[in-house]
Amino acid sequence: MTPDWSQRRIGTGSGVDGLGVTVHELDSGVAGPTVLVLGGVHGNEVGGIVAAGQLAQTRWPLRAGRLRVVPVTYEAAYYADSRVGPGDGLNLARVFPGRPGGSTTERLAHLVGEELLRSADVLVDLHTSSPDTDMPLFAGCLDDGSAAANRAVELALAFGAPMVWTHPRLGPGRTLTMARDLGIPAIYVESPVGGVLDAGYLQAYVSGVRGVLVALAMLDDAPVGETLSLWVHGDGDADAISQVTIGGMFRADVALLDRVEVGQIVGTVVDSRARPLEQVHAAHTGHVVILRRLARVSPGTPVAGIAPARPELLGLPSDRLVRTSGACRLSAKGGGA
Ligand SMILES: [Zn+2]
Numbered sequence: 624m625t626p627d628w629s630q631r632r633i634g635t636g637s638g639v640d641g642l643g644v645t646v647h648e649l650d651s652g653v654a655g656p657t658v659l660v661l662g663g664v665h666g667n668e669v670g671g672i673v674a675a676g677q678l679a680q681t682r683w684p685l686r687a688g689r690l691r692v693v694p695v696t697y698e699a700a701y702y703a704d705s706r707v708g709p710g711d712g713l714n715l716a717r718v719f720p721g722r723p724g725g726s727t728t729e730r731l732a733h734l735v736g737e738e739l740l741r742s743a744d745v746l747v748d749l750h751t752s753s754p755d756t757d758m759p760l761f762a763g764c765l766d767d768g769s770a771a772a773n774r775a776v777e778l779a780l781a782f783g784a785p786m787v788w789t790h791p792r793l794g795p796g797r798t799l800t801m802a803r804d805l806g807i808p809a810i811y812v813e814s815p816v817g818g819v820l821d822a823g824y825l826q827a828y829v830s831g832v833r834g835v836l837v838a839l840a841m842l843d844d845a846p847v848g849e850t851l852s853l854w855v856h857g858d859g860d861a862d863a864i865s866q867v868t869i870g871g872m873f874r875a876d877v878a879l880l881d882r883v884e885v886g887q888i889v890g891t892v893v894d895s896r897a898r899p900l901e902q903v904h905a906a907h908t909g910h911v912v913i914l915r916r917l918a919r920v921s922p923g924t925p926v927a928g929i930a931p932a933r934p935e936l937l938g939l940p941s942d943r944l945v946r947t948s949g950a951c952r953l954s955a956k957g958g959g960a
Pocket of ligand 1: 664665668750751
């Protein structure tokens with residue numbers, strides 16, 4: 624019999640104070656992994672929120688394990704349409720594992736970490752780009768050689784996004800960082816046009832989580848199709864993000880995912896008469912994975928992030944992505960997958 628969703632509140636809050644969350648759970652009743660899906664760690668990233676909500680409306684025919692979905696992880700930030708906590712200004716994705724006696728954001732991180740993440744076997748954290756800056760559709764994860772990270776890479780591939788971004792290390796305070804410390808495989812997802820509900824990206828998120836459940840043998844279904852076309856590797860945060868040093872209006876001179884050489888012009892800051900004030904150069908050779916969307920910039924605004932292709936890092940041609948039975952692997956010329 625197909626299981627049905629149950630719903631419960633954890634924490635003490637009633638919504639706007641941000642100290643409680645609603646957890647939707649689908650339990651197969653059969654032993655297996657617990658998959659935790661978070662939306663709305665950033666309250667203004669509506670794509671992840673609505674995708675998670677849609678997941679929790681679907682009666683997946685789970686054959687093992689349980690699926691836990693929190694569509695709105697930071698409710699107070701969601702109601703304020705804010706990336707950060709409206710009370711303390713803190714970014715929930717930078718304060719894990721949180722503190723029980725801390726500020727609202729820190730206490731929420733502690734609640735989610737202790738009550739949900741600690742008991743999960745896999746984490747899927749659904750984000751989107753910010754309303755001012757685009758990132759392509761991708762699944763990202765740690766890739767540091769640990770067993771949990773190796774499993775996370777498999778799950779990132781199983782998500783079926785056209786791009787995977789693996790990271791040699793993680794910055795402090797992220798959900799993925801706490802998952803790493805707990806030995807839990809964890810992936811996160813991003814997509815462009817943050818702040819917009821795009822039907823295609825919503826569908827990609829839902830179908831991606833389905834692909835993760837299939838890879839975990841929790842669902843009997845076909846894997847997500849072979850869609851990987853780019854695998855980049857590098858730090859996801861501040862690494863290789865070019866900033867402007869002057870105020871004005873930023874005009875991108877490249878497109879998302881374009882391949883650029885180090886030093887190449889990726890954008891120009893212009894004034895109201897279209898006169899160039901500053902040119903922005905690629906800090907690395909690689910692919911454009913972060914690109915400022917809104918024109919207005921001030922000194923220090925990050926505008927373009929470049930990540931190197933992983934095949935090239937390994938000395939392979941960038942098209943050397945070998946697809947085998949739904950999973951994609953890198954392969955040396957003539958070698959096996
Ligand atoms: Zn986010």
